[in-house]
């Protein structure tokens with residue numbers, strides 16, 4: 086859990102405030118994209134677990150006017166220019182896929198180029214339990230990505246490290262031509278989170 090006193094000295098928190106990002110997490114996605122080039126101009130991106138919207142801001146900036154960003158969260162996401170938002174529980178995978186497809190169709194689009202997920206469960210402080218809930222969310226993100234992505238599409242998902250991490254990594258590896266795990270500099274040192282990157286849906 087993050088203490089208010091920690092935030093005052095956190096350089097990514099300060100930079101997010103200064104640069105107008107809704108979350109310090111925005112820098113994690115920027116670091117992932119710098120290293121793995123998973124998002125490009127014109128792409129259609131689906132951002133799962135998107136509130137308050139830092140990753141969606143970054144994605145929108147990268148895809149530009151010809152691209153599209155669809156943000157999904159349990160919570161209402163405050164309106165953002167050029168970003169379509171959906172209130173949905175990603176563990177209800179079919180409902181989420183249907184809702185995203187409806188938005189795509191309404192904009193004359195069909196398939197998705199990139200699915201990103203920074204989804205986190207509410208933390209209980211019990212490491213094994215939080216890990217398992219994070220695994221469940223990441224697994225749903227992967228299933229949604231496989232349903233929505235075009236061939237060769239890209240995927241990024243957060244998972245907390247723990248007993249099911251290797252299984253998740255292996256599941257991503259089975260679906261994508263290139264798979265890596267990455268801890269961006271903007272992740273807090275104490276954090277158990279890691280991002281699994283899958284490039285090139287087979």
Ligand SMILES: C[S@@+](CC[C@H](N)C(=O)[O-])C[C@H]1O[C@@H](n2cnc3c(N)ncnc32)[C@H](O)[C@@H]1O
Pocket residue numbers: 107108110111133134135136137138139140141157158159160173174175176203204205206207222
């Ligand atoms: C760390 S925050 C995401 C921060 C975001 N990437 C940003 O940059 O602003 C994790 C989000 O996951 C969402 N979440 C958790 N469980 C979810 C679920 N089952 N379906 C959809 N969103 C969920 C939470 O509501 C929360 O907004």
